[in-house]
Amino acid sequence: xxxxxxxxxxxxxxxxxxxxxxxxDFVSRxxxxxxxxxxxxxxxxxxxxxxxxxxxxxxxxxxxxxxFAILFxxxxxxxxxxxxxxxxxxxxxEGVQAKMNPSLIIKEIGANKIVENAVLLGALYKAMGQxxxxxxxxxxxxxxxxxxxxxxxxxxxDTYNGEVxxxxxxxxxxxxxxxxxxxxxxxxxxxxxxxxxxxxxxxxATPVLHILARVKDDVRxxxxxxxxxVISAGLGASFAGANxxxxxxxxxxxxxxxxxxxxxxxxxxxxxxxCMRPGPATGIPTYTGxxxxxxxxxxxxxEYSKVVIAPGDPKEAFERTAEAFYLANKYRVLSVLLTDKHxxxxxxxxxxxPTFRVKPTRNLxxxxxxxxxxxxxxxxxxxxxxxxxxxxxATSYEHDEMGYTVEESEKIKIMVEKRLRKAKTLEDxxxxxxxxxxxxxGKRLVISxxxxxxxxxxxxxLLEDTxxxxxxxxxxxxxxxxxxxxxxxxxxxxxxxSATGQIAALIRENTGLEIKKKILKYDGRPxxxxxxxxxxxxxxx
Amino acid sequence: MINLNTSEQxxxxxxxxxxxxxxxxxxAVSELINEGHAKHEDFVTVTGIGCHxxxxxxxxxxxxxxxxxxxxxxxxxxTLGNPKLKVMTFAGDGDVYAEGISHFINAARxxxxxALFVNNNKIFALTTGQVTPTSEKGFPGRxxxxxxxxxxxxxxxxxxxxxxxxxxxxxxxxxxNLTETxxxxxxxxxxxxxxxxxxxxxxxxxxxxVKDKMYRLNGPFEYKKAMEKAKxxxxxxxxxxxxxVGIFYEEERPTLSDLFxxxxxxxxxxxRKINSALWERFKV
Numbered sequence: 024x025x026x027x028x029x030x031x032x033x034x035x036x037x038x039x040x041x042x043x044x045x046x047x048d049f050v051s052r053x054x055x056x057x058x059x060x061x062x063x064x065x066x067x068x069x070x071x072x073x074x075x076x077x078x079x080x081x082x083x084x085x086x087x088x089x090x091f092a093i094l095f096x097x098x099x100x101x102x103x104x105x106x107x108x109x110x111x112x113x114x115x116x117e118g119v120q121a122k123m124n125p126s127l128i129i130k131e132i133g134a135n136k137i138v139e140n141a142v143l144l145g146a147l148y149k150a151m152g153q154x155x156x157x158x159x160x161x162x163x164x165x166x167x168x169x170x171x172x173x174x175x176x177x178x179x180x181d182t183y184n185g186e187v188x189x190x191x192x193x194x195x196x197x198x199x200x201x202x203x204x205x206x207x208x209x210x211x212x213x214x215x216x217x218x219x220x221x222x223x224x225x226x227x228a229t230p231v232l233h234i235l236a237r238v239k240d241d242v243r244x245x246x247x248x249x250x251x252x253v254i255s256a257g258l259g260a261s262f263a264g265a266n267x268x269x270x271x272x273x274x275x276x277x278x279x280x281x282x283x284x285x286x287x288x289x290x291x292x293x294x295x296x297x298c299m300r301p302g303p304a305t306g307i308p309t310y311t312g313x314x315x316x317x318x319x320x321x322x323x324x325x326e327y328s329k330v331v332i333a334p335g336d337p338k339e340a341f342e343r344t345a346e347a348f349y350l351a352n353k354y355r356v357l358s359v360l361l362t363d364k365h366x367x368x369x370x371x372x373x374x375x376x377p378t379f380r381v382k383p384t385r386n387l388x389x390x391x392x393x394x395x396x397x398x399x400x401x402x403x404x405x406x407x408x409x410x411x412x413x414x415x416x417a418t419s420y421e422h423d424e425m426g427y428t429v430e431e432s433e434k435i436k437i438m439v440e441k442r443l444r445k446a447k448t449l450e451d452x453x454x455x456x457x458x459x460x461x462x463x464x465g466k467r468l469v470i471s472x473x474x475x476x477x478x479x480x481x482x483x484x485l486l487e488d489t490x491x492x493x494x495x496x497x498x499x500x501x502x503x504x505x506x507x508x509x510x511x512x513x514x515x516x517x518x519x520x521s522a523t524g525q526i527a528a529l530i531r532e533n534t535g536l537e538i539k540k541k542i543l544k545y546d547g548r549p550x551x552x553x554x555x556x557x558x559x560x561x562x563x564x
Numbered sequence: 565m566i567n568l569n570t571s572e573q574x575x576x577x578x579x580x581x582x583x584x585x586x587x588x589x590x591x592a593v594s595e596l597i598n599e600g601h602a603k604h605e606d607f608v609t610v611t612g613i614g615c616h617x618x619x620x621x622x623x624x625x626x627x628x629x630x631x632x633x634x635x636x637x638x639x640x641x642x643t644l645g646n647p648k649l650k651v652m653t654f655a656g657d658g659d660v661y662a663e664g665i666s667h668f669i670n671a672a673r674x675x676x677x678x679a680l681f682v683n684n685n686k687i688f689a690l691t692t693g694q695v696t697p698t699s700e701k702g703f704p705g706r707x708x709x710x711x712x713x714x715x716x717x718x719x720x721x722x723x724x725x726x727x728x729x730x731x732x733x734x735x736x737x738x739x740x741n742l743t744e745t746x747x748x749x750x751x752x753x754x755x756x757x758x759x760x761x762x763x764x765x766x767x768x769x770x771x772x773x774v775k776d777k778m779y780r781l782n783g784p785f786e787y788k789k790a791m792e793k794a795k796x797x798x799x800x801x802x803x804x805x806x807x808x809v810g811i812f813y814e815e816e817r818p819t820l821s822d823l824f825x826x827x828x829x830x831x832x833x834x835x836r837k838i839n840s841a842l843w844e845r846f847k848v
Contacts, residue, residue, distance in 0.1 A: 050848040202846040210845055216836030218829040243824045248670040252637040259641020262628060264830030285631055379840045385830055410608045410626030411646055418629035427572050428621050
């Protein structure tokens with residue numbers, strides 16, 4: 024049993040906060056809530072809305088038709104034709120089933136316009152047949168505005184005289200964790216031993232900067248002049264011994280490229296949080312997409328190895344952040360945590376805790392007098408040491424073991440081949456980190472990566488004979504594992520939030536297998552799970 | 565006695581002023597070690613890309629041979645990772661005043677704790693002779709055969725305007741004063757900028773021009789006077805120019821790493837506690 028609520032209004036009317044209050048109430052009562060956030064690139068005016076899918080079973084996505092809706096503000100009328108047959112819409116708009124006049128109600132209680140949303144939330148609880156006490160309790164998080172919001176909610180509840188569609192559930196007790204991708208990455212980084220987060224503001228990566236700037240843990244969030252300054256300082260700080268993560272979206276990542284290449288030759292460990300939005304260029308700043316995947320895989324000029332990890336939900340993001348730090352420090356590489364707006368800014372509910380597969384360390388050696396910054400080794404991995412205790416060198420130039428510049432043919436080959444051996448070592452390491460996951464059973468296979476996981480997992484439950492292969496490591500690519508899954512299937516399609524289906528090209532590059540069937544979406548919106556189930560059914564017909 | 569020499573083959577042009585700058589840098593480091601100001605292993609030489617950057621290979625300290633224009637942000641990071649390190653950042657005029665100018669202005673503002681030495685030969689030398697932002701108008705660079713159409717910028721007054729806490733100019737052949745100013749810059753707490761006038765003997769030899777026009781300042785001065793002095797020479801080739809050298813300005817204020825509590829992270833936490841229990845923070 025499940026239902027879906029849309030809360031829509033003008034930016035600045037407290038839409039996101041209303042959604043959070045309702046979500047947390049239901050989660051605290053044992054429900055599972057998925058909270059999708061849709062907003063434009065504006066601070067006031069224009070439309071914002073949140074979609075809450077609420078269920079007694081785990082849910083990881085939403086769809087586009089609603090059982091309940093709060094519609095206020097002049098931009099929300101397009102939701103009117105997205106109501107289910109017995110759906111109830113409440114609000115100030117012409118055409119809603121239960122028209123309310125919150126501005127009159129707040130006048131009666133002598134409150135400010137800002138609590139109009141609380142009036143409508145109270146009405147919503149009446150329409151859902153839910154206890155108003157639960158909402159009022161949740162409003163305690165409003166701080167000094169608690170009281171007035173609670174009064175407004177009660178008043179809305181009492182005033183509502185529209186239809187009631189009472190929701191009855193038998194929810195199972197147990198732990199519930201309510202978390203967005205941004206929060207999971209932030210706490211995951213702290214849990215993984217991060218010292219510094221360096222960034223320049225860019226949607227949708229910015230929430231991580233905000234979160235880490237506020238935490239009480241002994242870490243620092245630092246905003247520098249631009250993304251070139253950010254990644255350069257990140258490499259400098261890591262060279263000096265700090266555990267560093269930098270963060271950005273596509274445009275900022277483009278600026279970082281010359282220094283990502285510097286990472287490749289200097290072999291200084293660093294983690295980069297790359298949160299995609301649709302491009303090219305400014306694109307659609309506050310919406311979602313996976314179109315930067317090939318750009319990230321091929322980032323940085325020159326030939327060198329890197330790690331690109333694509334978590335599928337916040338729990339995975341938390342776990343995989345530890346792997347990003349572990350691999351970066353152990354193999355002196357760049358680890359990219361590749362996410363997108365949908366994963367970063369949606370809230371998910373889980374009933375269990377993640378466990379780290381690895382334990383990141385700084386991986387520093389005690390420097391002896393004969394320490395070599397780029398020691399030639401069998402596995403290509405040179406021990407890491409830092410300045411301050413002895414001589415340590417880092418360089419953008421081709422170099423010898425000491426880190427001194429070389430241009431002689433033989434010496435160049437020795438160092439290039441050392442880095443090539445490291446690529447192989449890294450491949451073996453990633454094999455142990457569950458680079459793929461298979462969900463469901465069936466002869467038909469859909470393949471995807473990243474934030475599409477939620478809608479796919481929810482969609483295949485509605486389908487017969489269909490399983491889902493999730494690829495979590497895009498680089499090094501788990502070629503054998505992916506090849507095996509494809510060869511064991513009768514029909515295969517890829518699913519991607521992009522216009523071209525880049526994962527198909529990546530699979531062909533690494534396995535030689537071509538997948539022609541592509542389910543794509545490129546309007547800045549994530550897949551709805553029902554929408555996706557229909558598309559998969561159609562594709563495999 | 566610490567040996568600051570390396571056995572790398574030097575590839576500067578014979579007679580290049582960089583030899584003098586390198587020797588002054590080694591002298592400064594060596595004296596600071598002997599005076600107990602810092603230990604050999606505390607020094608890090610950071611460079612950009614250009615002729616100046618070869619210095620990385622020729623001085624036996626820890627080092628970071630960075631990217632063109634990016635020596636400044638790289639050094640910013642080093643001081644954030646371990647504020648105890650003594651960072652000497654070298655850059656060229658094309659390097660820092662063209663490619664890296666935004667980093668220069670912002671570094672002056674946020675005051676990272678290191679010395680920035682700009683080997684300013686008013687030319688791109690390693691790319692064989694194109695004009696930079698400090699080349700004089702009319703100079704026939706290889707990309708401007710009819711003469712540089714642009715007037716030069718004055719990086720010294722710019723640094724003052726942007727808030728640099730230590731601003732100086734020296735001449736590459738003045739061993740005594742260059743060494744002393746380098747030492748003062750390394751000892752300064754904050755962003756210590758020294759523009760080193762360094763004629764390029766191959767592509768832009770203005771030795772004769774600057775030789776008789778330089779005079780020594782008895783600074784540092786208060787801000788307004790420092791700015792007046794900084795504006796005395798506009799980096800042009802005007803015949804009646806007077807070129808002040810020495811320290812223009814010095815003040816002490818919190819550094820970038822002060823603002824983030826001066827943590828030497830790998831020393832504060834040799835290993836961090838890895839704690840997946842932080843997930844519990846999301847419990848509702």
